[in-house]
Amino acid sequence: MTDGSKGPNADNGAGEDFAERLDALKRDQASRLGGGKAGNAAPEAPESSAQGIGYALRMGTEMVASLLVGLAIGYGLDQWLGTKPWLMILFLFFGMAAGVSNVYRLANGMDMGVGWRRPDKQDE
Protein backbone atom coordinates (compact mmCIF):
# COMPACT_ATOMS: atom_id res chain seq x y z
CA MET A 1 0.00 0.00 0.00
CA THR A 2 2.23 2.85 1.17
CA ASP A 3 5.90 2.95 0.44
CA GLY A 4 6.90 4.54 3.71
CA SER A 5 10.33 5.36 2.36
CA LYS A 6 10.21 9.03 3.30
CA GLY A 7 8.76 8.42 6.75
CA PRO A 8 10.91 9.72 9.59
CA ASN A 9 11.96 6.34 10.91
CA ALA A 10 15.55 7.25 11.50
CA ASP A 11 15.32 6.77 15.25
CA ASN A 12 13.59 3.43 14.88
CA GLY A 13 16.80 1.79 13.77
CA ALA A 14 15.91 -1.07 11.46
CA GLY A 15 13.35 0.03 8.87
CA GLU A 16 10.61 -2.59 9.27
CA ASP A 17 7.57 -2.79 7.13
CA PHE A 18 4.78 -0.46 8.21
CA ALA A 19 2.20 -3.23 8.33
CA GLU A 20 4.50 -5.30 10.52
CA ARG A 21 4.84 -2.52 13.04
CA LEU A 22 1.12 -1.88 13.00
CA ASP A 23 0.44 -5.54 13.71
CA ALA A 24 2.88 -5.51 16.58
CA LEU A 25 1.19 -2.44 18.03
CA LYS A 26 -2.22 -4.02 17.72
CA ARG A 27 -1.06 -7.20 19.40
CA ASP A 28 0.53 -5.19 22.15
CA GLN A 29 -2.63 -3.20 22.68
CA ALA A 30 -4.84 -6.26 22.69
CA SER A 31 -2.70 -7.93 25.32
CA ARG A 32 -2.74 -4.78 27.43
CA LEU A 33 -6.50 -4.40 27.22
CA GLY A 34 -6.87 -7.99 28.30
CA GLY A 35 -9.54 -8.94 25.81
CA GLY A 36 -11.85 -6.16 26.87
CA LYS A 37 -13.46 -5.51 23.53
CA ALA A 38 -11.90 -7.97 21.18
CA GLY A 39 -12.32 -11.14 23.19
CA ASN A 40 -15.77 -10.62 24.65
CA ALA A 41 -15.31 -14.02 26.24
CA ALA A 42 -16.02 -13.12 29.83
CA PRO A 43 -19.26 -11.17 30.23
CA GLU A 44 -19.11 -11.80 33.97
CA ALA A 45 -16.30 -9.40 34.65
CA PRO A 46 -17.06 -5.70 34.35
CA GLU A 47 -14.90 -4.23 31.63
CA SER A 48 -13.85 -1.10 33.42
CA SER A 49 -14.08 0.46 36.83
CA ALA A 50 -16.71 2.91 35.61
CA GLN A 51 -18.92 0.04 34.58
CA GLY A 52 -18.28 -1.59 37.95
CA ILE A 53 -19.50 1.54 39.70
CA GLY A 54 -22.50 1.50 37.42
CA TYR A 55 -23.38 -2.01 38.50
CA ALA A 56 -22.87 -1.13 42.13
CA LEU A 57 -25.22 1.82 41.84
CA ARG A 58 -27.84 -0.37 40.21
CA MET A 59 -27.89 -2.98 42.98
CA GLY A 60 -29.40 -0.85 45.72
CA THR A 61 -32.08 0.78 43.64
CA GLU A 62 -33.20 -2.53 42.17
CA MET A 63 -34.09 -3.84 45.62
CA VAL A 64 -35.82 -0.70 46.81
CA ALA A 65 -37.76 -0.25 43.58
CA SER A 66 -39.18 -3.78 43.60
CA LEU A 67 -40.13 -3.41 47.24
CA LEU A 68 -41.95 -0.16 46.54
CA VAL A 69 -43.77 -1.59 43.54
CA GLY A 70 -44.89 -4.61 45.56
CA LEU A 71 -46.09 -2.36 48.33
CA ALA A 72 -47.97 -0.12 45.91
CA ILE A 73 -49.69 -3.06 44.19
CA GLY A 74 -50.72 -4.52 47.52
CA TYR A 75 -52.04 -1.19 48.74
CA GLY A 76 -53.98 -0.64 45.54
CA LEU A 77 -55.54 -4.11 45.65
CA ASP A 78 -56.46 -3.56 49.28
CA GLN A 79 -58.21 -0.30 48.47
CA TRP A 80 -60.06 -2.02 45.65
CA LEU A 81 -61.05 -5.27 47.34
CA GLY A 82 -61.43 -3.94 50.88
CA THR A 83 -59.10 -6.47 52.47
CA LYS A 84 -57.31 -3.80 54.36
CA PRO A 85 -53.91 -4.95 55.55
CA TRP A 86 -53.51 -8.46 54.16
CA LEU A 87 -52.75 -8.08 50.48
CA MET A 88 -50.34 -5.28 51.26
CA ILE A 89 -48.40 -7.55 53.58
CA LEU A 90 -48.47 -10.39 51.05
CA PHE A 91 -47.27 -8.20 48.19
CA LEU A 92 -44.63 -6.63 50.39
CA PHE A 93 -43.04 -10.07 50.61
CA PHE A 94 -43.50 -10.59 46.88
CA GLY A 95 -41.72 -7.28 46.35
CA MET A 96 -38.86 -8.32 48.58
CA ALA A 97 -38.52 -11.59 46.71
CA ALA A 98 -38.58 -9.78 43.37
CA GLY A 99 -35.91 -7.37 44.60
CA VAL A 100 -33.64 -10.16 45.77
CA SER A 101 -34.11 -12.08 42.54
CA ASN A 102 -33.38 -8.93 40.53
CA VAL A 103 -30.13 -8.39 42.38
CA TYR A 104 -29.28 -12.05 42.05
CA ARG A 105 -29.77 -11.94 38.29
CA LEU A 106 -27.87 -8.70 38.01
CA ALA A 107 -24.95 -10.10 39.96
CA ASN A 108 -24.98 -13.45 38.24
CA GLY A 109 -25.36 -12.63 34.58
CA MET A 110 -24.01 -9.14 34.29
CA ASP A 111 -25.17 -8.49 30.76
CA MET A 112 -28.56 -10.07 31.22
CA GLY A 113 -31.70 -8.05 31.53
CA VAL A 114 -32.75 -7.13 34.99
CA GLY A 115 -36.28 -8.39 34.61
CA TRP A 116 -37.18 -11.97 34.16
CA ARG A 117 -34.21 -13.34 32.30
CA ARG A 118 -32.17 -15.80 34.21
CA PRO A 119 -28.52 -16.42 33.64
CA ASP A 120 -28.65 -19.27 31.19
CA LYS A 121 -26.02 -21.86 30.41
CA GLN A 122 -24.94 -22.19 34.03
CA ASP A 123 -28.06 -23.68 35.56
CA GLU A 124 -29.61 -25.90 32.98
Place this chain on the structure above:
Amino acid sequence: MAGPLEQFVIKPVGGGEMSSVAFTNSSMWMVLTIIAVTAFMVGGMRKRALVPGPWQSMAEATYEFIGSMIRDNVGDEGRKFFPFVFTLFMFILFGNLLGLIPYSFTFTSHIIVTMAMALFVFVLVTLVGLFKHGLHFFSFFVPSGAPVLMYPLMIPIEIISYLSRPVSLSVRLFANMMAGHTMMKVFAGFVFGLGAATFGLGGIAPIVMNVLLTGFEILVAFLQAYVFCVLTCLYLNDSLHLH
Protein backbone atom coordinates in the same frame (compact mmCIF):
# COMPACT_ATOMS: atom_id res chain seq x y z
CA MET B 1 -27.31 31.93 52.92
CA ALA B 2 -29.44 29.69 50.74
CA GLY B 3 -30.32 26.26 52.05
CA PRO B 4 -28.99 23.20 50.28
CA LEU B 5 -32.37 22.29 48.84
CA GLU B 6 -33.21 25.72 47.49
CA GLN B 7 -31.46 24.95 44.22
CA PHE B 8 -34.24 22.53 43.32
CA VAL B 9 -37.08 25.05 43.58
CA ILE B 10 -39.01 25.38 40.34
CA LYS B 11 -40.00 28.94 39.55
CA PRO B 12 -41.13 30.77 36.43
CA VAL B 13 -38.43 32.48 34.43
CA GLY B 14 -38.36 36.21 35.09
CA GLY B 15 -40.51 36.05 38.21
CA GLY B 16 -44.28 36.25 38.07
CA GLU B 17 -46.98 33.87 39.15
CA MET B 18 -46.43 30.14 39.15
CA SER B 19 -49.02 28.38 37.03
CA SER B 20 -49.34 25.04 35.32
CA VAL B 21 -48.30 26.47 31.96
CA ALA B 22 -45.54 28.80 33.19
CA PHE B 23 -42.19 28.66 31.44
CA THR B 24 -40.10 27.58 34.43
CA ASN B 25 -36.39 27.39 35.02
CA SER B 26 -36.72 23.64 34.49
CA SER B 27 -38.23 24.13 31.04
CA MET B 28 -35.64 26.76 30.23
CA TRP B 29 -32.75 24.42 31.00
CA MET B 30 -34.35 21.67 28.96
CA VAL B 31 -34.53 24.03 26.01
CA LEU B 32 -30.92 25.09 26.61
CA THR B 33 -29.91 21.43 26.76
CA ILE B 34 -31.50 20.74 23.42
CA ILE B 35 -29.83 23.81 21.94
CA ALA B 36 -26.48 22.70 23.36
CA VAL B 37 -26.84 19.16 22.01
CA THR B 38 -27.85 20.46 18.60
CA ALA B 39 -24.98 22.90 18.55
CA PHE B 40 -22.58 20.16 19.62
CA MET B 41 -23.64 17.72 16.94
CA VAL B 42 -24.34 20.10 14.06
CA GLY B 43 -21.31 22.27 14.79
CA GLY B 44 -19.09 19.26 15.13
CA MET B 45 -20.16 17.69 11.85
CA ARG B 46 -20.33 20.93 9.89
CA LYS B 47 -16.97 20.45 8.17
CA ARG B 48 -17.37 16.70 7.52
CA ALA B 49 -13.63 16.34 7.37
CA LEU B 50 -12.11 12.99 6.49
CA VAL B 51 -9.57 13.50 9.24
CA PRO B 52 -11.71 14.86 12.05
CA GLY B 53 -10.68 17.78 14.18
CA PRO B 54 -11.11 17.71 17.95
CA TRP B 55 -14.72 18.82 17.90
CA GLN B 56 -15.73 16.45 15.14
CA SER B 57 -13.98 13.58 16.93
CA MET B 58 -16.06 14.26 20.02
CA ALA B 59 -19.27 14.22 18.01
CA GLU B 60 -18.18 11.03 16.25
CA ALA B 61 -17.10 9.44 19.51
CA THR B 62 -20.55 9.89 21.06
CA TYR B 63 -22.12 8.46 17.92
CA GLU B 64 -19.78 5.47 17.97
CA PHE B 65 -20.31 5.02 21.68
CA ILE B 66 -24.07 4.70 21.40
CA GLY B 67 -23.76 2.72 18.19
CA SER B 68 -21.53 0.11 19.77
CA MET B 69 -23.70 0.07 22.90
CA ILE B 70 -26.71 -0.86 20.80
CA ARG B 71 -24.74 -3.34 18.71
CA ASP B 72 -23.41 -5.10 21.79
CA ASN B 73 -26.61 -5.14 23.82
CA VAL B 74 -29.39 -5.40 21.28
CA GLY B 75 -27.83 -6.56 18.05
CA ASP B 76 -28.77 -5.70 14.52
CA GLU B 77 -32.46 -5.34 15.21
CA GLY B 78 -31.73 -2.53 17.60
CA ARG B 79 -30.45 -0.34 14.82
CA LYS B 80 -33.78 1.34 14.23
CA PHE B 81 -33.84 2.40 17.87
CA PHE B 82 -30.56 4.26 17.53
CA PRO B 83 -32.14 7.73 17.22
CA PHE B 84 -34.20 7.13 20.34
CA VAL B 85 -31.34 5.90 22.50
CA PHE B 86 -28.98 8.55 21.17
CA THR B 87 -31.44 11.33 21.92
CA LEU B 88 -32.03 9.95 25.38
CA PHE B 89 -28.32 9.72 26.10
CA MET B 90 -27.48 13.20 24.87
CA PHE B 91 -30.44 14.79 26.64
CA ILE B 92 -29.61 13.20 30.00
CA LEU B 93 -25.87 13.71 29.66
CA PHE B 94 -26.09 17.36 28.69
CA GLY B 95 -28.78 17.97 31.28
CA ASN B 96 -26.53 16.52 33.96
CA LEU B 97 -23.47 18.42 32.76
CA LEU B 98 -25.21 21.76 32.30
CA GLY B 99 -26.62 21.33 35.78
CA LEU B 100 -23.07 21.44 37.14
CA ILE B 101 -22.60 25.02 35.97
CA PRO B 102 -23.05 27.37 38.92
CA TYR B 103 -26.46 29.10 39.07
CA SER B 104 -27.92 26.62 36.60
CA PHE B 105 -30.72 24.18 37.24
CA THR B 106 -30.52 20.39 37.02
CA PHE B 107 -33.80 19.15 35.63
CA THR B 108 -32.71 15.51 35.99
CA SER B 109 -32.81 16.00 39.77
CA HIS B 110 -36.60 16.01 39.66
CA ILE B 111 -38.27 12.64 39.75
CA ILE B 112 -41.14 13.80 37.56
CA VAL B 113 -38.69 14.38 34.70
CA THR B 114 -36.84 11.10 35.09
CA MET B 115 -40.08 9.21 35.69
CA ALA B 116 -41.55 10.60 32.47
CA MET B 117 -38.50 9.38 30.54
CA ALA B 118 -38.48 6.01 32.28
CA LEU B 119 -42.19 5.46 31.69
CA PHE B 120 -41.71 6.36 28.03
CA VAL B 121 -39.00 3.72 27.78
CA PHE B 122 -41.13 1.22 29.67
CA VAL B 123 -44.21 1.74 27.50
CA LEU B 124 -42.14 1.67 24.32
CA VAL B 125 -40.40 -1.55 25.31
CA THR B 126 -43.69 -3.21 26.25
CA LEU B 127 -45.32 -2.14 22.99
CA VAL B 128 -42.35 -3.35 20.97
CA GLY B 129 -42.63 -6.72 22.68
CA LEU B 130 -46.37 -6.87 22.15
CA PHE B 131 -46.19 -5.93 18.47
CA LYS B 132 -43.33 -8.27 17.75
CA HIS B 133 -44.56 -11.33 19.61
CA GLY B 134 -48.27 -10.75 20.14
CA LEU B 135 -49.75 -12.50 23.14
CA HIS B 136 -46.73 -14.76 23.28
CA PHE B 137 -45.09 -11.79 25.00
CA PHE B 138 -46.82 -12.74 28.24
CA SER B 139 -45.00 -16.05 28.34
CA PHE B 140 -42.21 -13.90 29.73
CA PHE B 141 -43.86 -13.88 33.10
CA VAL B 142 -43.93 -17.65 33.32
CA PRO B 143 -40.58 -18.82 34.61
CA SER B 144 -39.24 -21.64 32.51
CA GLY B 145 -38.05 -24.72 34.31
CA ALA B 146 -39.96 -24.07 37.51
CA PRO B 147 -42.48 -26.65 38.72
CA VAL B 148 -46.12 -25.78 38.06
CA LEU B 149 -46.80 -25.74 41.78
CA MET B 150 -44.54 -22.73 42.12
CA TYR B 151 -46.33 -20.68 39.46
CA PRO B 152 -48.70 -18.85 41.86
CA LEU B 153 -45.62 -17.67 43.71
CA MET B 154 -43.30 -17.02 40.78
CA ILE B 155 -45.65 -15.17 38.45
CA PRO B 156 -46.44 -12.29 40.85
CA ILE B 157 -42.74 -11.97 41.58
CA GLU B 158 -41.90 -11.82 37.89
CA ILE B 159 -44.62 -9.25 37.27
CA ILE B 160 -43.41 -7.11 40.15
CA SER B 161 -39.87 -7.30 38.94
CA TYR B 162 -41.05 -6.25 35.48
CA LEU B 163 -43.05 -3.34 36.87
CA SER B 164 -40.14 -2.23 39.01
CA ARG B 165 -38.11 -1.35 35.94
CA PRO B 166 -39.38 2.19 35.38
CA VAL B 167 -39.19 2.85 39.12
CA SER B 168 -35.58 1.77 39.46
CA LEU B 169 -34.67 3.48 36.20
CA SER B 170 -36.08 6.84 37.28
CA VAL B 171 -35.19 6.70 40.96
CA ARG B 172 -31.55 5.92 40.21
CA LEU B 173 -31.02 8.94 37.98
CA PHE B 174 -33.03 11.34 40.10
CA ALA B 175 -31.53 10.21 43.43
CA ASN B 176 -27.96 10.38 42.18
CA MET B 177 -28.33 13.85 40.76
CA MET B 178 -30.20 15.22 43.74
CA ALA B 179 -27.90 13.67 46.32
CA GLY B 180 -24.77 14.91 44.57
CA HIS B 181 -26.00 18.46 44.19
CA THR B 182 -27.27 18.61 47.76
CA MET B 183 -23.93 17.35 49.03
CA MET B 184 -22.06 20.01 47.08
CA LYS B 185 -24.25 22.73 48.56
CA VAL B 186 -23.83 21.36 52.08
CA PHE B 187 -20.04 21.37 51.75
CA ALA B 188 -20.18 24.86 50.30
CA GLY B 189 -22.12 25.86 53.40
CA PHE B 190 -19.31 24.46 55.57
CA VAL B 191 -16.90 26.85 53.89
CA PHE B 192 -18.68 29.80 55.48
CA GLY B 193 -19.45 28.09 58.77
CA LEU B 194 -15.97 26.75 59.46
CA GLY B 195 -14.21 29.70 57.87
CA ALA B 196 -15.98 32.30 60.00
CA ALA B 197 -15.04 30.49 63.21
CA THR B 198 -11.34 30.01 62.38
CA PHE B 199 -10.39 33.18 60.47
CA GLY B 200 -10.78 31.47 57.12
CA LEU B 201 -8.39 28.58 57.73
CA GLY B 202 -11.11 26.03 58.36
CA GLY B 203 -12.72 26.85 55.06
CA ILE B 204 -9.90 25.28 53.08
CA ALA B 205 -10.85 21.66 53.78
CA PRO B 206 -14.46 21.96 52.57
CA ILE B 207 -13.28 23.81 49.46
CA VAL B 208 -10.89 20.96 48.65
CA MET B 209 -13.72 18.54 49.28
CA ASN B 210 -15.98 20.47 46.94
CA VAL B 211 -13.40 20.41 44.18
CA LEU B 212 -13.20 16.64 44.52
CA LEU B 213 -16.98 16.41 44.61
CA THR B 214 -17.25 18.41 41.41
CA GLY B 215 -15.00 15.91 39.67
CA PHE B 216 -17.02 13.08 41.10
CA GLU B 217 -20.23 14.72 39.92
CA ILE B 218 -18.89 14.90 36.37
CA LEU B 219 -18.22 11.16 36.58
CA VAL B 220 -21.73 10.57 37.92
CA ALA B 221 -23.22 12.69 35.14
CA PHE B 222 -21.64 10.46 32.51
CA LEU B 223 -22.27 7.27 34.43
CA GLN B 224 -25.95 7.88 35.00
CA ALA B 225 -26.59 8.78 31.39
CA TYR B 226 -24.70 5.64 30.41
CA VAL B 227 -26.59 3.40 32.85
CA PHE B 228 -29.94 4.79 31.75
CA CYS B 229 -29.18 4.03 28.12
CA VAL B 230 -27.62 0.63 28.77
CA LEU B 231 -30.72 -0.42 30.66
CA THR B 232 -32.91 0.89 27.86
CA CYS B 233 -30.90 -1.28 25.47
CA LEU B 234 -31.18 -4.32 27.72
CA TYR B 235 -34.93 -3.89 28.00
CA LEU B 236 -35.21 -3.51 24.25
CA ASN B 237 -33.17 -6.65 23.84
CA ASP B 238 -35.48 -8.53 26.17
CA SER B 239 -38.54 -7.43 24.24
CA LEU B 240 -37.06 -8.12 20.83
CA HIS B 241 -35.69 -11.55 21.65
CA LEU B 242 -37.91 -13.54 23.91
CA HIS B 243 -35.81 -16.17 25.55
